[in-house]
Amino acid sequence: MTERLVDVLLVDDNPTDIALIMAAIRQSGFDGTVSRARDGLEAIELLHGTDGHADTLRPRVVVLDLKMPRVDGFDVLRQARAQESTAWLPIVVLTSSDLESDVATSYQLGTSGYVVKPTSFDLLSHRIRAILDYWVKANRSHPGWMPR
Amino acid sequence: MSAEARAGSIGPAVGSRSNGVRRLLGSRISGWRHSLSARFIVLSVATNAARLLVAVAILRLAGDIHAAVAGDMSAGAGRAIHEAVDRILLILLLVVLAHVLADFLAFRLGRDLISRPVARLLAATGASAPDAAGDPGGSRVDALTETLNRFRTTREAADEIARLNEELQDQIRDLDSFTYSVSHDLRAPLRAIDGFAQLLEERPATTTDPESRAYLTTIRQSARHMNGLIEGLLQLSRIGREAVQPEVVEPADMVRAVLEEHGIATDPGVEILVDPLPPCVADPLLLRQVYANLLENARKFSRDRRPARIHIGAEAGLDENGDPRMHYFVRDNGVGFDNRHAPRLFGMFQRLHRADEFEGTGVGLAIVHRIIDRLGGRIWAHGEVGVGATFWFTLPSGAP
Numbered sequence: 001m002t003e004r005l006v007d008v009l010l011v012d013d014n015p016t017d018i019a020l021i022m023a024a025i026r027q028s029g030f031d032g033t034v035s036r037a038r039d040g041l042e043a044i045e046l047l048h049g050t051d052g053h054a055d056t057l058r059p060r061v062v063v064l065d066l067k068m069p070r071v072d073g074f075d076v077l078r079q080a081r082a083q084e085s086t087a088w089l090p091i092v093v094l095t096s097s098d099l100e101s102d103v104a105t106s107y108q109l110g111t112s113g114y115v116v117k118p119t120s121f122d123l124l125s126h127r128i129r130a131i132l133d134y135w136v137k138a139n140r141s142h143p144g145w146m147p148r
Numbered sequence: 149m150s151a152e153a154r155a156g157s158i159g160p161a162v163g164s165r166s167n168g169v170r171r172l173l174g175s176r177i178s179g180w181r182h183s184l185s186a187r188f189i190v191l192s193v194a195t196n197a198a199r200l201l202v203a204v205a206i207l208r209l210a211g212d213i214h215a216a217v218a219g220d221m222s223a224g225a226g227r228a229i230h231e232a233v234d235r236i237l238l239i240l241l242l243v244v245l246a247h248v249l250a251d252f253l254a255f256r257l258g259r260d261l262i263s264r265p266v267a268r269l270l271a272a273t274g275a276s277a278p279d280a281a282g283d284p285g286g287s288r289v290d291a292l293t294e295t296l297n298r299f300r301t302t303r304e305a306a307d308e309i310a311r312l313n314e315e316l317q318d319q320i321r322d323l324d325s326f327t328y329s330v331s332h333d334l335r336a337p338l339r340a341i342d343g344f345a346q347l348l349e350e351r352p353a354t355t356t357d358p359e360s361r362a363y364l365t366t367i368r369q370s371a372r373h374m375n376g377l378i379e380g381l382l383q384l385s386r387i388g389r390e391a392v393q394p395e396v397v398e399p400a401d402m403v404r405a406v407l408e409e410h411g412i413a414t415d416p417g418v419e420i421l422v423d424p425l426p427p428c429v430a431d432p433l434l435l436r437q438v439y440a441n442l443l444e445n446a447r448k449f450s451r452d453r454r455p456a457r458i459h460i461g462a463e464a465g466l467d468e469n470g471d472p473r474m475h476y477f478v479r480d481n482g483v484g485f486d487n488r489h490a491p492r493l494f495g496m497f498q499r500l501h502r503a504d505e506f507e508g509t510g511v512g513l514a515i516v517h518r519i520i521d522r523l524g525g526r527i528w529a530h531g532e533v534g535v536g537a538t539f540w541f542t543l544p545s546g547a548p
Contacts, residue, residue, distance in 0.1 A: 016340040023347055096335050099328075119335060119375050121343035 002055050007032030007136045009059035011043040011076065012094075013068040017117070021063070021094075021128060024121065028129035032136055035059065040071030044079050047086050056085070061135035063128075064111075066095040066102060077109035090135045094128075320388065327385035331378045338378070342371040373509070377497065380511025384496065387518050392431045394523070394544070399425040399435065399476065403460050406439045412447050417454070423461035426474050428543040434519045435543075441512040442478040442539050448506055449537065450482030457481045457536075467542060468526070474545060479538040485531035493529055516541075 008025075012018050018036060025034060035057055037043035043064070046057040062080075066073035073093060080086040092113040093106045103114050115131065118124050345367045354360045403422055407413040413420065428435075443458065450456035459479040467473035485493070485500045492498045494517035497510040520527040520541050531537040 014336055017336060020340055020343045023343070027347075096332050096339075117335075117339060119339050119342060119371075121339070121346045124339070124343065 003058040004055050006035045006057060006059045008034045008132065009037060009043065009046065009057060009062045010034055011037045011040065011062060012065040013039050020121070020124065024125040024128045027125050028132065030132050039068045040073060040076040043076050044071060047080060048083060060090070060139040061131065062089060062091040063094050063131065064091055066093060066097060074105060074109055077106065077111055081110040092131050092135065324385045324388040327381055331382045331385065334378050338371055338374055342368055345371065376509045377511065380509050380515065383515055384511065384518055387434070387515065387522060392434065392522055394429050394431050396427050397430050397432050397435055398427050402432070402436055403439055406436060406443055410440065410444060412443055418447060418456045418458060421459045425462050425476065428474065428545060430523050430543050434523060438516050438519050441516045445512060446478055446480035446482065450480040453481050473542050475540050475542055477538050477540045479536060481536040484533050484535050484537050486533055487531055490529050490531065494527065
């Protein structure tokens, strides 16, 4: 079983949102590697491998949507935190929901941060820049800090 | 078989000797049989301790009789049988009398404890109550039956109302959560429209073509307008979902804070008059929203006036029941509106002015209306074209 290292794993089921977030990442000047998962199940399979023999993805940060078909963001958080290899992985929720219950549940399930998708593209770009600056750059400059 | 041994085995012995007892008793109690046998059975199985004791005594006597029959059929034995039967009959008689007395007492108690309050209840509900001193027989039973039936109908009606009310509350909740999720799902494509329009605006091909730029500007303006509509829907559904936390509020402080916050207080083109405002009971956050929307409206529709005047005050008035109630108002000297359209003012997305005259989404007053509703008040408006508009509302009084 080998680990494949990337900077960001973007988990979102909405293709236009993914395209927009990718554009925002480019516009923010971020030059790292980005992997994508189209729903929670795909994300879990990438992170934990399927049947224990496939490669696993090792992102520096996961950017996670909440409302997704099959396996939603809450389940991804639940499953990620239950497994040792991803128990401390930085996961930031990026969603259009600002429901108090969604925020509370996300934090209870162990999210590292909660960011609401803004309507304005500029704001989205700023917010994504902030997430990547914090998690990716911090991890790059101190590669040993994250428990493996 | 000794008497002690028999006494200790009453249970299993009953079946074997009951036929003999019945034969012996048959001729002397035949007249009683129908009324008594039923009562005897009832009594013998009764959980009432005293009645059980009586039953035990009877069975012990029956044992004596059995002994006598099984022994020497002499004259002494015959006399013993008669004496035993007499004793049984006496006990039975006492038991029956006790039962009749108990029935009578239950009837009297029932009449006093149940029918009198029922009569009072009937009197209170305006129905004709049976005369408590009148005939205690059939008519009272009929009246009670009728009363119980009426109670059942009333209770069924109450249950039905409660059920419908619950259903309605469920539907309101459904509608609110529907509005909420629709608003969220509507935001995603909107974000994409605005985002990609902006990305397109920044591309070299667009910056050199004025027509493309104009189209993109329109697209983005429309996206922003729709965003405003969605925000309004979200706000409105939030008001429906969140719990109201009422407390005594000083509206004057609130008005001053809103005027500062929205830059109306420092606007040199606006003359503001704030009267003393009596306290009221309201959720402060919601009331603040009411004043914010009304004051923003007042400024918007009077911005062409020199000077624009905004008057915030309260007048003693009446509520819908004719009880005294404070009427709070916000008045401006703006463009006003035709009073015939007043009922439409508070509808969602309703606008009385063209978008190129006054911008807006038609959400603000709908929100105000919903809040005042939730706070237990009433809102109405009065306008005159070219002269101005006044918005009135009532709230539960905050006076001690």
